[in-house]
Structure formats: C-alpha cells, structure tokens
Amino acid sequence: MIDYQNHTLAVDGVPLTQIADTFGTPCYVYSAAALTGAFEAYRSAFAGLDPLICFAVKANSNLSILQHFARLGAGFDIVSGGELARVLAAGSPADKVVFSGVGKSEAEMEMALQAGIHCFNVESVNELARLNAVAGRLGKRAPVSLRVNPDVDAKTHPYISTGLKDNKFGIAFDEARAVYKAAASLEHLDIVGIDCHIGSQLTDVSPLVDALDRLLVLIDQLAEDGIVLEHVDIGGGLGIRYTDETPPDIAAYAARVAERLAGRQLKLVMEPGRSLVGNAGVLLTRVEYLKLGQDKHFAIVDAAMNDLMRPSLYDAYHGIVPVTQKDGLAALTVDVVGPICESSDFLGKNRALAIEQGDLLAVLSAGAYGSTMSSNYNTRARAAEVLVEDGQPRLIRRRETLDELLANERELLKD
Numbered sequence: 486m487i488d489y490q491n492h493t494l495a496v497d498g499v500p501l502t503q504i505a506d507t508f509g510t511p512c513y514v515y516s517a518a519a520l521t522g523a524f525e526a527y528r529s530a531f532a533g534l535d536p537l538i539c540f541a542v543k544a545n546s547n548l549s550i551l552q553h554f555a556r557l558g559a560g561f562d563i564v565s566g567g568e569l570a571r572v573l574a575a576g577s578p579a580d581k582v583v584f585s586g587v588g589k590s591e592a593e594m595e596m597a598l599q600a601g602i603h604c605f606n607v608e609s610v611n612e613l614a615r616l617n618a619v620a621g622r623l624g625k626r627a628p629v630s631l632r633v634n635p636d637v638d639a640k641t642h643p644y645i646s647t648g649l650k651d652n653k654f655g656i657a658f659d660e661a662r663a664v665y666k667a668a669a670s671l672e673h674l675d676i677v678g679i680d681c682h683i684g685s686q687l688t689d690v691s692p693l694v695d696a697l698d699r700l701l702v703l704i705d706q707l708a709e710d711g712i713v714l715e716h717v718d719i720g721g722g723l724g725i726r727y728t729d730e731t732p733p734d735i736a737a738y739a740a741r742v743a744e745r746l747a748g749r750q751l752k753l754v755m756e757p758g759r760s761l762v763g764n765a766g767v768l769l770t771r772v773e774y775l776k777l778g779q780d781k782h783f784a785i786v787d788a789a790m791n792d793l794m795r796p797s798l799y800d801a802y803h804g805i806v807p808v809t810q811k812d813g814l815a816a817l818t819v820d821v822v823g824p825i826c827e828s829s830d831f832l833g834k835n836r837a838l839a840i841e842q843g844d845l846l847a848v849l850s851a852g853a854y855g856s857t858m859s860s861n862y863n864t865r866a867r868a869a870e871v872l873v874e875d876g877q878p879r880l881i882r883r884r885e886t887l888d889e890l891l892a893n894e895r896e897l898l899k900d
C-alpha cells in the first residue's frame with residue numbers, strides 16, 4: 486500500500502527516496518499488494534458467478550504486471566497483436582484471452598486463431614466477414630462474441646465514453662439481432678457470446694446495469710432465433726478515486742449483476758482495467774528547478790507529458806504530493822510541469838506544495854493509462870518501472886538508453 490511512514494511516502498513499506506536512489510527518476514512504482522487487493526475485490530464480489538476477469542491490458546501492459554495477474558488467475562482483454570504477444574509472454578493461457586477493438590488486421594486475426602484465444606469481440610459486419618475468411622483459410626473455427634453498442638450514456642468524459650450511437654465502437658443495438666443471424670450463417674465462426682463496454686472512469690454503475698439489461702433483452706430474442714449464447718461480457722469501466730470521486734461499490738454492482746443473471750446459463754466475463762491498477766501505482770519524479778515568477782510559480786520536474794499524458798490529453802487530475810514531508814516549510818502554489826516544449830506539458834496546476842528544488846514528488850493514481858500511453862516525444866527515454874513485492878523493489882522495465890532510442894533509425898541512415 487502507498488502511505489507515509491515517518492514523513493516519507495512508501496510503497497509497501499519501501500520509502501520512495503530509496504527507490505529514487507536505486508533506480509533514478511522519473512520512475513513508475515507499483516505495489517504488488519495493491520494489485521492483488523484490487524483483483525481479489527472483484528473476485529470476492531463476483532464469487533457466486535465464477536467470472537472470467539479479463540484485465541484490460543491497455544491500462545498497464547508491463548509483462549511483470551501481466552504475469553502477476555495471470556498467476557492470480559486473471560484472463561486478459563487485448564486490442565492488438567502486440568498485446569497478445571505480451572500476455573502470452575507473461576505466461577497466460579491463450580484460452581483466457583478476449584480480443585476487442587474495431588480495427589483487427591488479418592495478421593492479428595491469424596495470430597489470435599493460431600494461439601487459440603477465448604473469443605473475438607467483433608465490432609462490425611465487415612470484421613465478421615474478414616474473420617470468417619481468415620479462419621477458413623487456416624482451417625480453424627473462430628469463436629465470436631459481438632460487441633453491441635447499447636446506446637446508453639456512461640456520463641463520463643466524452644473522450645472515454647464508448648457506448649453511445651455516435652461512437653465508433655460496437656454494432657448498433659437495433660442491428661445486432663440481424664447481424665447475429667448473418668454471423669450464424671458464416672461457415673467458420675462459432676457464436677459464443679455477447680459483449681459491451683460503454684466507457685471508462687464511471688463512478689455510477691447504473692449505466693452499466695442498464696447496458697446489461699439491454700443485452701439480456703437481445704439474448705432472449707436471439708434464443709428465439711435459435712442462437713444460444715454461452716457468455717455475456719459486461720466490459721470494464723469502473724472508476725477510481727483520483728481526487729474526491731466516490732468509486733463505485735464493486736459488491737453492490739456484483740449484486741445487481743447477479744440478480745439479473747440468476748437462473749440463466751450464462752458465463753460472466755468482464756474487462757476491468759483502471760480499477761485493477763490505477764491506484765496501485767505512482768509516478769516518482771524529482772524537481773529539477775523551482776521557477777518563481779511574478780504571477781506564477783513553476784515546479785519543473787523530470788517527468789513530463791510524454792510519461793503521463795492524462796493531464797494534457799483529458800485535463801485529468803492526479804494528486805501530487807512531496808515524498809518527504811518537511812515540517813515548517815511553507816507551501817508554495819505551483820504548476821507542476823515537465824521539460825517538454827509544449828504549454829500543455831503539465832502534470833498538475835495550482836498545487837500547494839511545501840517543496841524545495843531537488844525534492845522528490847509522487848504523482849498519484851498513475852498505475853492505469855500512465856506508462857502504456859507514454860511516448861518518446863522530445864526524444865525522451867520512457868521511464869523505468871519498479872514493482873514492490875513482499876517489501877522488495879524490483880526493476881520490471883529499464884529506462885530506455887539513448888542507444889536503444891536511436892538504434893532503429895540509425896541502422897537506416899544513408900551512407
């Protein structure tokens with residue numbers, strides 16, 4: 486867990502000062518205990534339903550984190566061949582993998598069919614046709630679940646809302662019954678399920694329950710058509726606390742789902758991402774400069790928008806705290822910014838922080854969509870990642886070297 490011990494922020498008992506000394510900054514630091522706790526919260530809440538909990542790899546795809554979840558018994562929700570390669574490398578059985586995404590290429594379909602994944606969450610009619618053709622060519626059968634767009638408002642940030650008619654995701658609710666019939670007539674497909682995912686960082690589960698209700702109506706209509714589904718996948722989307730949000734009560738959500746699935750022969754699949762990793766990680770950074778202006782003060786840190794792009798992309802709020810609490814030091818109101826040449830390069834604005842130049846800061850709730858969305862903008866090496874397990878910090882991703890960063894293009898230079 487992430488808390489102060491003797492005025493120093495620690496992850497599972499290991500002071501972040503020690504981690505900065507050993508591994509440098511900027512650096513992502515995760516608590517294995519928090520990962521396990523978040524996973525077990527799902528497992529125990531949904532215990533009566535024996536769900537397949539497929540961690541959404543896009544939230545955090547570090548191999549050691551995937552391995553941690555695989556060992557806990559998780560499945561995985563992937564959206565690319567690259568993510569498939571990751572979960573297989575992390576030791577996950579392929580048959581616990583569901584493959585989402587609107588743009589699966591033929592090569593990705595082949596890879597997933599060869600591996601033998603649990604199912605493809607198909608998002609369009611043309612994708613069905615392509616998958617049927619690829620499966621036929623390989624002499625395989627493709628397990629298919631249709632991602633249906635239930636047209637419910639997830640009431641979250643528009644960039645991360647996915648279940649409305651206007652979004653690019655899924656098959657329109659009104660068309661789904663006909664598309665299932667068409668899918669059932671395709672020779673190389675096995676229809677196994679139905680899926681939806683309506684958005685991310687939801688603090689109210691009612692839209693998720695409404696979406697499930699809509700899917701159940703469709704499931705009954707399909708049964709009338711002779712199409713009997715094995716599973717229903719309710720997606721991910723549960724929010725976490727970044728500032729003052731009240732995260733949804735997983736047990737209460739599970740009870741509402743269980744009530745609806747009672748008496749049905751439907752296996753439950755889900756795809757949580759953020760809620761399994763978000764609050765299990767921090768981004769550790771050091772103040773390079775305090776820049777005090779007439780109207781505004783800046784803490785210029787060694788992490789930047791390339792390391793954590795949520796603030797610049799969504800105006801997202803992440804708590805930022807000093808790693809060492811210094812008694813008697815007056816707080817200064819600063820914008821916490823990185824070295825990148827963009828005005829949108831900020832991690833937090835107007836934060837009251839009692840800090841001096843050279844101090845360490847922790848950007849909180851950075852375990853989800855942090856490292857995975859990072860880039861090499863301004864030719865900055867991506868940050869290292871460290872996992873603290875049983876009181877021991879372990880490097881799980883080295884900071885890239887400049888040689889690694891340049892190698893690809895250097896090989897291609899003209900003589």
Ligand SMILES: Cc1ncc(COP(=O)(O)O)c(C=O)c1O
Pocket residue numbers: 541544562585586682684685686720721722723756757758759760
């Ligand atoms: C298809 C799909 N499943 C699952 C997730 C995970 O969502 P979250 O991290 O909000 O739980 C996402 C991302 O929003 C997604 O696009």
Ligand SMILES: N[C@@H](CCCC[NH3+])C(=O)O
Pocket residue numbers: 543645685686795853854
């Ligand atoms: N990347 C987003 C969430 C999008 C989820 C992907 N469907 C975030 O950081 O909040």
